[in-house]
Amino acid sequence: MTIERDVQDATLEELVEWATALVVPGERRILGLTGAPGAGKSTVAERLVTALGPDTAVLVPMDGFHLANEVLIDLGRRDRKGAHDTFDDDGYARLIAALRAQRADDAIVYAPRFRRELEESIGSSIPVPPTVPLVVTEGNYLLLECDAWPAARACLDEVWFLAPDTDVRHARLVRRHEAHGKSPEDAAFWAFGSDERNAQLIESTSGRADRIVRLR
Numbered sequence: 679m680t681i682e683r684d685v686q687d688a689t690l691e692e693l694v695e696w697a698t699a700l701v702v703p704g705e706r707r708i709l710g711l712t713g714a715p716g717a718g719k720s721t722v723a724e725r726l727v728t729a730l731g732p733d734t735a736v737l738v739p740m741d742g743f744h745l746a747n748e749v750l751i752d753l754g755r756r757d758r759k760g761a762h763d764t765f766d767d768d769g770y771a772r773l774i775a776a777l778r779a780q781r782a783d784d785a786i787v788y789a790p791r792f793r794r795e796l797e798e799s800i801g802s803s804i805p806v807p808p809t810v811p812l813v814v815t816e817g818n819y820l821l822l823e824c825d826a827w828p829a830a831r832a833c834l835d836e837v838w839f840l841a842p843d844t845d846v847r848h849a850r851l852v853r854r855h856e857a858h859g860k861s862p863e864d865a866a867f868w869a870f871g872s873d874e875r876n877a878q879l880i881e882s883t884s885g886r887a888d889r890i891v892r893l894r
Contacts, residue, residue, distance in 0.1 A: 685891070686817065686889055687891075688893060690725055692731070693726060693838075693893070694730065695719055695728045696838075697726055698892065700812060701730075703811055704811070705811050706813065706858040708774065708812070708813045708833060708834045709812060709836055710815050710816065710834040710836070710837040710838070711815070712821055712839055712887065713841060713842075714818070714873075716850040716851035716875070716877075717840040717841065719816040719817070719840055719845055720741075721815040733809075733810065735811075735812040735814055736804070736810045737804070737816070738789045738813055739792065740816065740820070741817060742791050742803070742804070743769050744792050744798070746892070747797060750764055758779035759887065760818070760873065761876055762822055762824075762827070765824075766824075767825045767827055769827040770793050770826070771830040771833075774832055774833045777833075782808050786882065788805055789802075790802065791803035791807060815834070818880050821837060821880075821883035821884070836888040837886070838887060838888060839884045839889065840892075841890050842892060842893070851873050
């Protein structure tokens with residue numbers, strides 16, 4: 679699918695500058711990064727947060743809200759894990775709302791983390807101190823207009839859509855699946871099957887992003 683809006687080519691340094699412009703000491707702002715599977719969301723988010731420093735930014739990925747494998751089996755969705763209805767979207771929206779409302783004298787909020795080597799989420803893994811002004815969250819479905827996803831979007835100050843070249847994205851996906859134990863055949867099956875179906879849906883949401891970015 680071709681993304682219709684203009685894509686901004688940008689360096690990581692420019693992304694850091696844009697993120698820094700969102701920071702207001704004493705206030706809570708939330709920046710979302712989205713894009714299709716293999717777009718580089720987690721890598722860019724981690725690099726942004728590292729560049730900004732722990733007193734300024736903390737990363738809270740959407741992937742912590744994967745439904746557990748046993749739940750997906752009960753729902754008959756295990757074979758398409760990663761689709762929008764294989765996440766606890768309501769739980770994610772409620773966490774983002776809580777982070778948005780968090781103030782300097784409030785308690786630490788703990789967010790879940792997804793462990794790829796386990797293929798499961800671990801609760802209360804990411805502490806979010808109330809004094810950190812910027813939360814960076816990343817995930818596939820931040821701009822989806824169904825279920826609880828719009829409630830989460832309403833709490834985000836900006837959402838940037840990452841749009842690398844399709845060949846680059848596909849190559850990343852295959853390498854990722856192989857790195858987590860899949861055979862080359864199974865890696866390609868997931869990358870060009872379930873992942874690609876999800877990508878088409880996600881790319882259809884790009885027009886609702888504040889920026890569409892290709893990292894150079």
